[in-house]
Amino acid sequence: xxSTSFSDLLASSGVDCYEQDEDFLGGFYPERTGLGLPxxxxxxxxxxxxxxxxxxxxxxxxxxxxxxxxxxxxxxSPTTGAFPYQGINGTNNHLDFPWQLQTQPQPPxxxxxxxxxxxxxxxxxxxxxPVHREFAADRQVKVPxxxxxxxxxxxxxxxxxxxxxxxxKSENPRSYFKxxxxxxxxxxxxxxxxxxxxxxIIYKGGHNHPKPEFTRRPSGSRRMxxxxxxxxxxxxxxxxxxxxxxxxxxxxxxxxxEYGEVEEEEEQPEIKRLKREGE
DNA sequence: AAGCTTTGACCTATA
DNA sequence: TTATAGGTCAAAGCT
Numbered sequence: 325x326x327s328t329s330f331s332d333l334l335a336s337s338g339v340d341c342y343e344q345d346e347d348f349l350g351g352f353y354p355e356r357t358g359l360g361l362p363x364x365x366x367x368x369x370x371x372x373x374x375x376x377x378x379x380x381x382x383x384x385x386x387x388x389x390x391x392x393x394x395x396x397x398x399x400x401s402p403t404t405g406a407f408p409y410q411g412i413n414g415t416n417n418h419l420d421f422p423w424q425l426q427t428q429p430q431p432p433x434x435x436x437x438x439x440x441x442x443x444x445x446x447x448x449x450x451x452x453x454p455v456h457r458e459f460a461a462d463r464q465v466k467v468p469x470x471x472x473x474x475x476x477x478x479x480x481x482x483x484x485x486x487x488x489x490x491x492x493k494s495e496n497p498r499s500y501f502k503x504x505x506x507x508x509x510x511x512x513x514x515x516x517x518x519x520x521x522x523x524x525i526i527y528k529g530g531h532n533h534p535k536p537e538f539t540r541r542p543s544g545s546r547r548m549x550x551x552x553x554x555x556x557x558x559x560x561x562x563x564x565x566x567x568x569x570x571x572x573x574x575x576x577x578x579x580x581x582e583y584g585e586v587e588e589e590e591e592q593p594e595i596k597r598l599k600r601e602g603e
Numbered sequence: 604a605a606g607c608t609t610t611g612a613c614c615t616a617t618a
Numbered sequence: 619t620t621a622t623a624g625g626t627c628a629a630a631g632c633t
Contacts, residue, residue: 484607484608485608486608486625487609487610487625488608489623492623498624499608500625500626504606511625
């Protein structure tokens with residue numbers, strides 16, 4: 325696996341590299357504990373609605389699935405926990421990322437996927453990369469902070485904010501979100517700076533349901549992504565996880581129904597916002 | 604009217 | 619046992 329580049333992974337997943345620079349690290353990366361249980365770190369990008377607005381499927385939506393994490397395609401060394409990322413050009417260039425991984429201490433006896441915690445910290449200084457600078461500026465302009473941390477923050481899931489707290493260890497307030505999917509216990513904590521910029525995202529628990537993105541409209545087949553194929557592909561490797569992503573057609577249909585509008589809002593957040601403001 | 608955010612109060616874990 | 623911090627609840631208001 326260590327010889328498999330990220331590009332290869334994408335190619336084998338039926339997703340081209342087009343999205344990579346948008347939501348590149350948006351996914352879980354499994355890390356095996358001594359007990360052989362998967363422990364996830366994730367680099368979940370701050371919401372960048374630009375990508376959502378222009379594309380039906382973001383790369384994070386693929387990587388954000390624990391399905392991928394628990395596969396043999398694990399990008400994290402099972403022994404060292406190191407993240408052997410190879411850049412798009414095959415170079416191990418962490419500077420390509422607007423995020424940096426932060427190790428989250430895990431109890432050695434953590435046994436439940438629902439207790440898994442993933443942390444990502446956004447690097448606030450992106451001035452060395454004009455692309456990232458543009459993203460940051462664009463985000464501030466186009467996406468108010470309340471949308472940045474809102475229900476449809478750009479990880480593909482629906483989130484409901486249930487609390488906000490100013491914590492001592494950070495000068496930025498934390499917002500607490502729960503996944504809106506029925507019976508899903510997944511939560512995330514988003515730390516947002518005063519300027520609305522997300523400085524840290526902590527994921528707790530895994531989703532027990534697929535992402536809504538697989539319901540994306542069929543236009544543009546290059547963006548089509550059927551997580552079911554990954555389920556079948558990675559199921560064997562994921563049996564240690566309590567997260568199950570097998571679901572029936574019926575569940576998929578209800579899922580589509582529930583998230584039908586989410587897609588719409590994700591794709592045109594600024595338009596919707598302007599529309600609201602105009603009313 | 605449903606679903607969302609806000610926010611103070613409450614609960615729980617930890618030192 | 620108590621103080622503190624972090625996390626969650628739930629009522630109220632908003633969209």
